[in-house]
Amino acid sequence: MELSCKQEEKLIVPFLKDSLDNRTKGQFLSHLEHCDSCLEELSIQFLVTTGMQRLENGDTFDLNRELKTRLATERRHLDILTSLRSVLYATEAISLLLSLLVLLTMVV
Template identity: 65%
Template sequence: MRELNCKQTEKLITQFIENDMDHATKWNFLEHVDKCPSCKEELSIQFLVTTGMQRLENGDTFDLNRELRSKMNTERHHLQVLKSLQDGLYATQALSLLLAFLILIMVVL
């Protein structure tokens, strides 16, 4: 995992809002925003401005703070599922390596 600094994170905010981001970047982005109050603040503002403008044009009613929270939760959940799938994959690989090793030992002995 690559640690992002504030400058990098700020540049990614638009991409995050527009869903134009790969999983690895999104993961790093959320990690940083979780820990960094000033980037979280910046994300809220940009989200409110971007999404708020669209909504005004559409004439929808909205609760943007709630929407941002739910977007972040959805993304985080999605990434956690992905990550646990990856971890599962690694575990399977480790297990088959161990099995191969055990078989090798039994053959040699």
């Protein structure tokens, strides 16, 4: 399901707090891939929330790179989950096929 920009905006804060479930996170990330304005909105919120924290801690930082790294990491995690899931489905399909074959050989 595609998210609208309005829905996407509501997810920015939960995303930054890392409180989205994987399904929602996937939708969130795929919206960002084709929506520059939401990506910009996310960058701003990220800069504001994380930037303020960092300023208080007095750390040096490159927030733009950090956000990119974070997005890439999340994406990779989801990709891994997705491929794991398809492997599981494949395994299930294979075992189903195998049991069918066994059944068939028994009948024949």
